[in-house]
Amino acid sequence: MQTKVKTLREAKNLTQTELAEKSGLSLRTIQRIESGNIPKGFTLKAIAKTLEIEPENLFPKEENIPIDRAKLINLSALSGLIIPFGGIIFPAILTYKTQDSLNRELGKSIICVQIILAFIISVLLILSPFIQHWFSIQFPLFLIPLIAFIIIKLWIVIKNGISLNKTNQLSIKLKSNFF
Structure with a gap:
């Protein structure tokens, strides 16, 4: 199952390395986010800004997470x-x-x-x-x-x-x- 970050990154024809460079984050951080880790604070804002999406729309809210x-x-x-x-x-x-x-x-x-x-x-x-x-x-x-x-x-x-x-x-x- 693809994460929303991976889907948006691919829609913008970016590699993980390019997304890392544009957002100012490390490649490993991008890999972790795409594997399911949910970022907070600066990381969330940086990735959302780079992908041109509001931070709150980038990841599902806690109540929407399947249990x-x-x-x-x-x-x-x-x-x-x-x-x-x-x-x-x-x-x-x-x-x-x-x-x-x-x-x-x-x-x-x-x-x-x-x-x-x-x-x-x-x-x-x-x-x-x-x-x-x-x-x-x-x-x-x-x-x-x-x-x-x-x-x-x-x-x-x-x-x-x-x-x-x-x-x-x-x-x-x-x-x-x-x-």
């Missing part, structure tokens, strides 16, 4: 049902590789929820044999938090998936400054 990546990040959290901590690792990799800020923020919120969930289940699984021993319970107590974990993880992913489809927002989220 398909956020849906994929949300769905990847289910990998934690198969691979230990996969519900954190795979969403983190996908979030790290995400270019636009809206999907990145949604990804961070998804990861925060998964971290809290993984922490709680880890503590409960560690404590369950001790509780089982102290109260002389014959039933394997670790099954209760394990089944609850599976149900809660499925519920969170499904609820967030439905919310992403309807409103482009997460219904279950945590705001974190970890990342």
Whole structure:
């Protein structure tokens, strides 16, 4: 998929090098912009001026960015049902590789929820044999938090998936400054 910058550059019969020279930016900056990075400040103004377009019309507004990546990040959290901590690792990799800020923020919120969930289940699984021993319970107590974990993880992913489809927002989220 071509970016608007590449389309406008090609319409003016400019190479990336020529656009870089005319705008006063580096060739690498032009390459990054054409690969999907969204410039800000001076860079945005310089490229818009060179391509003879208003800066606000050069890139889509945040609300117009598709959230398909956020849906994929949300769905990847289910990998934690198969691979230990996969519900954190795979969403983190996908979030790290995400270019636009809206999907990145949604990804961070998804990861925060998964971290809290993984922490709680880890503590409960560690404590369950001790509780089982102290109260002389014959039933394997670790099954209760394990089944609850599976149900809660499925519920969170499904609820967030439905919310992403309807409103482009997460219904279950945590705001974190970890990342």
